[in-house]
Every structure is written in C-alpha cells, then in structure tokens.
Amino acid sequence: MHNHYIINNTLEFHPATSTLRDLHDPNNVVVLNYPASRCLLLLINRQGNIVTQHEVMDIVWEQSGMQVSLNTYYQNISILRKGLKKLGVVENLIVTIPRIGLTLASGTQVKKLVADNEVEIRHDHANAIHEQEDDSMSPGLTIETQHAPGDTKLFPPAQKASLRVLAHRLSIKQISSLILIIFILLTLFMAFAIGSDNATNHRYFETYSASISHGECRVFLSNNIKSKADKDKALSYVNRFERSCQNYPWLYISHFPMLPRTSIIRCDKPMSQHNTCISDYFFESNK
Structure with a gap:
C-alpha cells in the first residue's frame, strides 16, 4: 500500500519517493531529501498541533540511531521551504513557532489517498533541493518580476487586478494568523x-x-x-x-x-x- 497526500488541491506529496509535484503542472516535480520529507509527513500526521523541535529531531533522526545538531534541523526545514517555493507556493505553509517548533498553517487542506501500487514519478526534469541554494525569500510574501530591458510598465492592469484579489485573500489570512499568534503568546x-x-x-x-x-x-x-x-x-x-x-x-x-x-x-x-x-x-x- 502506498499513501500519498493532496495539499490544498495544488500539491501532491509522495513520502515513499520524497517527491512533491504541482498538480497543475505534472512535469514540475521537486525531490526532497529523506529527512525533509519525513518532516513534512510528520507535520501532516500532526495537523492542528504544534510539533516541537525535540519531537521532530527524535522522530526524524534519533529513533533511527542518528544524533544531529539543531543546525541540521534548521537546514532541513529550509530545504522543505525551498521545495515548496519552487512549486510556486507563496503562502507560508510551514509556520514556525519561535523556540517551540512547527505546525501547518491554519486552514491547510490535506487529503490522504491510498494506492495498491507505488506511483512512479519520472524525475527527468525534477528539481533536487540543496541547502546551499539561495535562501533569500523571507517568511512573508515576496513578489518578484523580471522585465525585459526598457520595459517601464511594472504591472499591467490585469495583473494589478489579480494582485488586489491576492492582497484581499492575504488580509483574511493575516487576521487568522493574528488570532493564532495571540493564542500562542498566551x-x-x-x-x-x-x-x-x-x-x-x-x-x-x-x-x-x-x-x-x-x-x-x-x-x-x-x-x-x-x-x-x-x-x-x-x-x-x-x-x-x-x-x-x-x-x-x-x-x-x-x-x-x-x-x-x-x-x-x-x-x-x-x-x-x-x-x-x-x-x-x-x-x-x-x-
């Protein structure tokens, strides 16, 4: 039996192959390393709860007989975030609770699917995520656009309208996040x-x-x-x-x-x- 997961109806996660795939672009596949994949699976299995740093390190590494530093924990969470970024996930799907641990963002939808046979995913064009890659994206939203030389129009009207809709959706999420932060502080x-x-x-x-x-x-x-x-x-x-x-x-x-x-x-x-x-x-x- 092979369990895999659909996240927010946009991503497909296969723990057995440590892969993330964009459902809207099946050729866009990201290959995580094994610890980063295990971290994501643990957050999915504990959705709605905070998973402490100690629990992550114990379940992902120590129960397999490996002793790692806190720096290794941070590196693998960074790898996981980069994998999501490469698939176009702009929202902060993995929420860090400072000095405590991690949790999936409030409102994240996860559907568990079970297949009799392991699903084969071609890796011809897959992206392998490494820690040394650029990690300039901040936890908040960053919108980057590239323009041809001499192009002075930053956003066309249609794109401005899309951004306004996105900003409205983000404001709702920010309100929910604020309520969550207040509760966490308490x-x-x-x-x-x-x-x-x-x-x-x-x-x-x-x-x-x-x-x-x-x-x-x-x-x-x-x-x-x-x-x-x-x-x-x-x-x-x-x-x-x-x-x-x-x-x-x-x-x-x-x-x-x-x-x-x-x-x-x-x-x-x-x-x-x-x-x-x-x-x-x-x-x-x-x-």
Missing part, C-alpha cells in the same frame, strides 16, 4: 510560567479543580470552565492522552472564552513539584 506565557518558578506555578494552578481520574490520567480544570457543557467538552480531550499519561499523568485543561481554543498542559509531576510539561492546544470549530 500559551507561551503559561509555559514560561511553568518553567520559571515552580512556587508561583503552584499558587497559579491551585485555582484548578480536580475533575476525574481516567486510568493513569489525573485531570484538573481551570476555574473558567464552569458549565456542564464546557466541562464535558474539556474532558472529551482526555481520551487522546490515555497512552501518554503513563509518562505525563497530570493534565491541566484551560479554555479561553474569547478564542475557540483549548489548552492542555501535560506534566510528569504535579505543579507543586519540580516537573517537566508539554503544552498542546486544539482549534475548535465555530460551526
């Missing part, structure tokens, strides 16, 4: 509080009330989760962490009333002790 603030001062953390989390013990999971809810409906919604996430509760049994669940987001902090020890924690958050549909 989550980072909580995570920073956890790591910086355990005594302060203990006092902060004293406001959380013990809710249930589910297997090895010990669940605490923030004091802003009051109604039965909110409690049931918060507790519905516990099943996702049954296995990880063997190592991180203390779960602290928060909900932000102004944002459709739920934060779950999982710790190996209670907040009253020196501990190690992992922060997860979940997007909730407005429908």
Whole structure:
C-alpha cells in the first residue's frame, strides 16, 4: 500500500519517493531529501498541533540511531521551504513557532489517498533541493518580476487586478494568523510560567479543580470552565492522552472564552513539584 497526500488541491506529496509535484503542472516535480520529507509527513500526521523541535529531531533522526545538531534541523526545514517555493507556493505553509517548533498553517487542506501500487514519478526534469541554494525569500510574501530591458510598465492592469484579489485573500489570512499568534503568546506565557518558578506555578494552578481520574490520567480544570457543557467538552480531550499519561499523568485543561481554543498542559509531576510539561492546544470549530 502506498499513501500519498493532496495539499490544498495544488500539491501532491509522495513520502515513499520524497517527491512533491504541482498538480497543475505534472512535469514540475521537486525531490526532497529523506529527512525533509519525513518532516513534512510528520507535520501532516500532526495537523492542528504544534510539533516541537525535540519531537521532530527524535522522530526524524534519533529513533533511527542518528544524533544531529539543531543546525541540521534548521537546514532541513529550509530545504522543505525551498521545495515548496519552487512549486510556486507563496503562502507560508510551514509556520514556525519561535523556540517551540512547527505546525501547518491554519486552514491547510490535506487529503490522504491510498494506492495498491507505488506511483512512479519520472524525475527527468525534477528539481533536487540543496541547502546551499539561495535562501533569500523571507517568511512573508515576496513578489518578484523580471522585465525585459526598457520595459517601464511594472504591472499591467490585469495583473494589478489579480494582485488586489491576492492582497484581499492575504488580509483574511493575516487576521487568522493574528488570532493564532495571540493564542500562542498566551500559551507561551503559561509555559514560561511553568518553567520559571515552580512556587508561583503552584499558587497559579491551585485555582484548578480536580475533575476525574481516567486510568493513569489525573485531570484538573481551570476555574473558567464552569458549565456542564464546557466541562464535558474539556474532558472529551482526555481520551487522546490515555497512552501518554503513563509518562505525563497530570493534565491541566484551560479554555479561553474569547478564542475557540483549548489548552492542555501535560506534566510528569504535579505543579507543586519540580516537573517537566508539554503544552498542546486544539482549534475548535465555530460551526
């Protein structure tokens, strides 16, 4: 069986061959190296969640017996971004959460397809991506145009109209990104509080009330989760962490009333002790 993925109805990703292909131009194929391909597959499998730097390095390299530096991690994410750029992806599909990790951009559509036989992709004109190539593109949008000598008209009217439509679409994405950034900052603030001062953390989390013990999971809810409906919604996430509760049994669940987001902090020890924690958050549909 061969799994492959359609991304935003424009890209076809084949993990088995480490290739990306433009669906609108089948001859436009990019060959990634194996680690960069594994990074993309991991982000797809964990869509909607932040994948930490530690998790990427562990799953992509360390579980295969390889010890690599953080620089190798950055190089392979750069290779992945360059591959997407060569296929004409101008939006920031791979979002970096500074000092935390990576996630797929909000709204990214991924369709998983399964074939009985591995799909053969010709590499006659494929682009192989290397780290030493130019990496001048910034995380934001850069529109580059080439003009013949003496051509003084930068954008013809039809292209200006297209750019206005593109700018409108980007403004909507920027609003969504701003909401995401606000939520991430709130989550980072909580995570920073956890790591910086355990005594302060203990006092902060004293406001959380013990809710249930589910297997090895010990669940605490923030004091802003009051109604039965909110409690049931918060507790519905516990099943996702049954296995990880063997190592991180203390779960602290928060909900932000102004944002459709739920934060779950999982710790190996209670907040009253020196501990190690992992922060997860979940997007909730407005429908």
